[in-house]
Amino acid sequence: MKSQAWVQDRLLVDIRGLSIGFANANGGAPLVQGVDLTIRPGECVALVGESGSGKSLTARSLLGLAGRGALIGAQRFEIAGRDALAFTERDWRGLRGPFAGLVMQDALVSLDPLRTVGAEIAEVLAHHRVLRSRADRRARVHDVMTDVGIPEPAMRARQYAHELSGGLRQRALIASAIAAGPALVIADEPTTALDVTVQAQVLAVLAERLAQGVGVLLISHDLAVVAGIADRVLVMHGGHVVDSGATRDVLHHPSHDYTRQLLAAQPSLESRGHRLSSARIASTARGSMPAIVRDPLPARAASSDRVVLDVEGIGKTYRRRGGARDERFTALDDVSFRVREGEVLGIIGESGSGKSTCGNIVLGLLAPDRGAVRFMGSEWNGAGLAESSRRALRARMQYIPQDPLSSFDPRHAVRELLAEGLHSRRLSRADVLDRSVELLEQVGLGAAYLDRRPVSLSGGQRQRVAIARALAPEPALIVCDEPVSALDVYVQAQVLDLLVSVQARHSTALLFISHDLDVVGHLCDRVLVFKSGRVVEEGDVDTVFAHPRHAYTRLLKASAPTFRHRHEDRLDETSALAREPML
Known part of the structure; x- marks a missing residue:
């Protein structure tokens, strides 16, 4: 189902001088x-920043979702050729789905x-009467799931969001956004x-x-992703567009x-061995890449x-949920590795490759079906080992999650979190x-933050x-599971600088799980490449990234977005990866 032909000969969005504010926010000044x-x-x-x-x-205002009490003004605010400043709530509801679809960041929260x-994707078809018969809607759901690269759509349509991997959930969310064309x-x-x-497939x-x-x-805050697909870029800072033009x-x-600061960070x-937050761009000749x-x-x-x-x-x-009663899914298969004192070991791989399962077994949160884990010379995890056997060493292994807000007790202030x-x-x-x-x-915080609660803090x-x-109990090992993936570029740079500095100061070993090859290259000494629950390649980061031996490692390298690629080549690579079988 293609987009409606009646909008093909006009601007979809035409906005001039947009301002958005709230009466009780920012001292009344527009955000x-x-x-x-x-x-x-x-x-x-x-839009980056x-x-x-x-x-x-800004984006939500195009759907009438800027928020209750939003004060929107503009010299021109046309959506689908109509003056959106005059829209009623009914007009906005009629626009969402048939004209505009929204894909959010966190599919697990959005679905x-x-x-x-399947019911989630079919909702827009039923609500806007795009297809009236249940059979037609079911066929359309399966078709659009196939279009976004979801394998076995008939089976997946019967599953719930929590039963899908992160990548499949995101594709299901895209399917729901584009189902009505x-x-x-x-x-x-x-x-x-x-x-x-998966990122490459979503971009495709x-x-x-x-x-x-x-x-x-x-x-997006990811300039490499933007370079791969965008025709034009608007850089926002403090509520203003400070830079704009063709992506290149x-x-x-x-x-x-x-903009220079974002690029340099x-x-x-x-960038290994250097402070990302100190980066700046030196002047270069026209036509050459920025010198950092x-x-x-x-x-x-x-x-x-x-x-x-x-x-x-x-x-x-x-x-395997949704499959036959005796069907089994192998999350990890014969995985072995060691982490030495003061070493930073990275784990990379696609969604569902076993990275987080491995991290949970290392943390003692999940028992392996076979094999064993030793920590600080003592038995740590394996058949028959209970939490009581880990208690004496539990404080020596710590964890930095991807989303601290969901990990912290919301009733506790920072002082209670640290005291714990x-x-x-x-x-x-x-x-x-x-x-x-x-x-x-x-x-880089201070005593003023002791009485702050997590919800009042920024992501960084x-x-x-x-x-x-x-760091509080002076651990020997910290397991870091995607600790900077949700942060914008400059905050990510500050957190990585901090992590490297404190790791060097305390000689703490890190097990760093990430999907971002650039972050792993910047931070880690060695790297393990996971695929389908197995380690398919390992070695020094420089060697593995410069001369990958396994075909899957080469695929990861080719899939990784970077604004250093030529824009046209990036789109070709992304489209080719979308035709690869789902892994």
Whole structure:
């Protein structure tokens, strides 16, 4: 189903001088001000910038979802050729689905947990009477699921969101957004926290919509993703558009200091040993790539030969939900590796490759079906081992999650969160307070944050508190599961600088799980490549990334977006990857 032909000869979105504010926010001043935005059929326009810059608020205003009490003004605010400033709520409801589809960042939150994926996708078809018969709607659901790369659509349509991997959930969300054949797709961070192969496939789905004449508004903090698909870019900072133009011009020849800062803060293999947040772009000749200058990080002590973590032949299987009663899914199969004192070991691989299952077994949160884990020379996890056997060493292994907000107790202030981490130290109340302040200062916060609750902190601040809490008991190993994947570029740079600095200061070993090859290249000493529950390649980061031996590692490298690729080549690569069989 293609987008409606009646919009193909006009602008889908035509906005001049957009301002958005709320009476009781920002002292009454607009949060978004003076934004000009046009989107044509078959064109991808990207909004980039840090958290709080106004990207999502601008995008949501195109659907009448800016929020209750939003004060919207503009010299011109036309959606589908109509004056949207005069829209009633009924007009907006009629627009959502048939004209514009919305793809959010977190599919697990966006999809209804009480309905199957098939019912979720079919809702827009039934609500707007796009297809009247149940059989036609079911056929359309299966077709659109196939279009977005979901294998076995008939079976997957009967599953619930929590039964799908992150990549499949995101594709199901895209399917629900495009089921009615909208002329405009608004994608708000659609690839955040997805592995590179799934990310490439999601981008390919959007690229195919563009080829069919659908307009796309892409909101992203990932400049490499933007470089791969966007025709034009608007860079937002503090509610204003500070840089705009063709993608190649903005990313290769930024005119504003803020854009230069975003470009320079990107991690990579070349940035290893340097402070990302210090990066700046030196002046270059027209036509050449930006030259990035960075300050060095403090030297790290060489990792010792002392083995902190020894994982030997672990395996884990589950019964496959939605399949036959005796059908089993192998999450891990004979995985072995070691982590030495002071070493940073990265784990990369696609969604469903076993990365997080491995991390949960290492943490002792999940028991392996076979194999064993030794930590600090003691039996840690395996057949017959209970939590009581880990209690003496539990504080020496800590965890930094992807989303601290969902991991922290919302009733606790920062002082309680840190005190909990210090419990094993058996300190006096005064010493706990002193140590908590010291930890906050180490992560660039301070005593003023002790009485703040997690919900009142920004994403970067929450992640700093998570790092401080992990450091509190002076662990020998920290398991980091996608700790920077949801952060914007510059906050990510600050958190990575902090993580490297404190790791060097304490010689703490890190097991760093990530889908971002650039982050792993910047941070890690060695890397394990997971595929289908097995380690298919391992070695020094420099060697594995420069000369990958396994075909799957080469696929990961080819799939990883980078603004250093030529724009046209990137679209060709993405489309080719979309034709690869689902892994």
